[in-house]
Amino acid sequence: MNDVPGADRRAERGPVLRKGVGIPASGWFDPRGRALGGFAFSLNRVTGLGLVFYLYLHLGVLSLLLGGERSWSDFLRLATSWAFLSLDILLIFGILYHGLNGIRVALVGSGLVADRQRALWWSLGVIGTIALIAATLHIYGSK
Amino acid sequence: MSSMGTRRFRVYRYKRGDPGWRFDLFVVPVTSRTTVLEALRWTQLHLDRTLALRHSCLHASCGTCGVQVDGREVLACVTPVDELGATITVEPVANIPVLTDLVVDMREFVARFPEEIATVRASEQPAGAVPPDGIGAYGRFEDCIECGLCLSACPVSATSDAYVGPAALAAAQRLLEEPRGVDPDRVLDWADDPSGAWRCHAAFECTAACPSNVRPAERIMALRGALAGRGDRA
Numbered sequence: 249m250n251d252v253p254g255a256d257r258r259a260e261r262g263p264v265l266r267k268g269v270g271i272p273a274s275g276w277f278d279p280r281g282r283a284l285g286g287f288a289f290s291l292n293r294v295t296g297l298g299l300v301f302y303l304y305l306h307l308g309v310l311s312l313l314l315g316g317e318r319s320w321s322d323f324l325r326l327a328t329s330w331a332f333l334s335l336d337i338l339l340i341f342g343i344l345y346h347g348l349n350g351i352r353v354a355l356v357g358s359g360l361v362a363d364r365q366r367a368l369w370w371s372l373g374v375i376g377t378i379a380l381i382a383a384t385l386h387i388y389g390s391k
Numbered sequence: 392m393s394s395m396g397t398r399r400f401r402v403y404r405y406k407r408g409d410p411g412w413r414f415d416l417f418v419v420p421v422t423s424r425t426t427v428l429e430a431l432r433w434t435q436l437h438l439d440r441t442l443a444l445r446h447s448c449l450h451a452s453c454g455t456c457g458v459q460v461d462g463r464e465v466l467a468c469v470t471p472v473d474e475l476g477a478t479i480t481v482e483p484v485a486n487i488p489v490l491t492d493l494v495v496d497m498r499e500f501v502a503r504f505p506e507e508i509a510t511v512r513a514s515e516q517p518a519g520a521v522p523p524d525g526i527g528a529y530g531r532f533e534d535c536i537e538c539g540l541c542l543s544a545c546p547v548s549a550t551s552d553a554y555v556g557p558a559a560l561a562a563a564q565r566l567l568e569e570p571r572g573v574d575p576d577r578v579l580d581w582a583d584d585p586s587g588a589w590r591c592h593a594a595f596e597c598t599a600a601c602p603s604n605v606r607p608a609e610r611i612m613a614l615r616g617a618l619a620g621r622g623d624r625a
Contacts, residue, residue, distance in 0.1 A: 262489040263412055266549055275549035280462025285595030289546055353593045359616020362609040365595055
């Protein structure tokens with residue numbers, strides 16, 4: 249692998265324009281000129297960060313068990329509210345999107361269906377949407 | 392040009408030694424057939440002779456006039472102003488250091504390519520075919536015009552200068568298709584690196600931006616397939 253080009257004269261370089269608002273990672277979410285694959289990439293990042301946040305939230309919630317039956321019962325009352333159930337649906341969306349897009353990236357990344365990334369996105373999107381609707385009906389139906 | 396109206400151009404400006412960059416606003420007369428490059432050249436001739444830009448062929452063959460227009464990577468010479476809004480923002484391509492105004496340092500783009508890459512290569516011809524008098528051999532251009540638009544559009548390159556980028560990886564995959572004396576294993580060794588083929592996150596923005604139908608993302612995926620297919624070489 250080549251060395252990073254120009255690294256030895258970095259101090260002499262002019263500015264490097266980045267997309268977004270100046271913070272490098274903000275370019276992931278700059279919608280200007282983006283195609284489907286770019287939006288898929290950005291949403292994958294967002295859902296990935298959301299799932300990591302949920303993991304820690306989940307561990308925090310489980311720690312309520314240390315407070316005994318009363319603290320857990322208080323949480324269960326909150327967890328079965330409409331607002332909280334709506335957040336569950338958001339969570340399921342994140343899981344479905346990240347998982348299904350991961351399958352798409354794996355299939356495309358294998359080189360087997362590299363020219364079918366758009367068709368895969370739409371196909372898996374239909375599957376994900378059906379699954380999300382089913383989950384939503386189940387969650388609200390069981391309330 | 393016979394004017395049919397005007398457009399406002401917000402043009403990125405930077406000169407070596409400036410404390411930072413800025414946008415300058417120019418009002419340019421345009422027709423329905425005016426391209427962004429023509430508008431910039433008109434600006435250079437009539438409004439500000441210090442405006443620096445690169446261009447050459449004027450028909451999307453050379454790749455030198457690559458810029459961002461309203462955040463989208465394009466070749467300015469084939470981008471009609473008519474399809475754009477009243478105010479048009481023109482910036483240099485991203486992820487490559489700016490030398491001045493709209494001119495970026497393409498040395499840093501070209502330096503990413505593996506050493507074996509050549510953009511003009513000997514063309515294969517049927518056995519026994521003889522070139523006409525005065526022609527030693529046929530040459531053929533590769534599709535990639537080295538405009539740098541793919542590197543600008545790549546979201547991974549936005550956060551990592553170490554990633555070699557779509558153009559270089561696509562060129563490596565071309566070498567696998569037509570090695571012409573290059574050892575394919577050397578190419579695969581070059582690409583088999585955390586900053587090589589494996590750094591791509593399959594956003595396919597490079598393919599969307601490419602004006603020359605190179606389809607860099609698909610080539611990177613094919614490169615990965617070739618890397619996976621050769622198994623563990625440790």
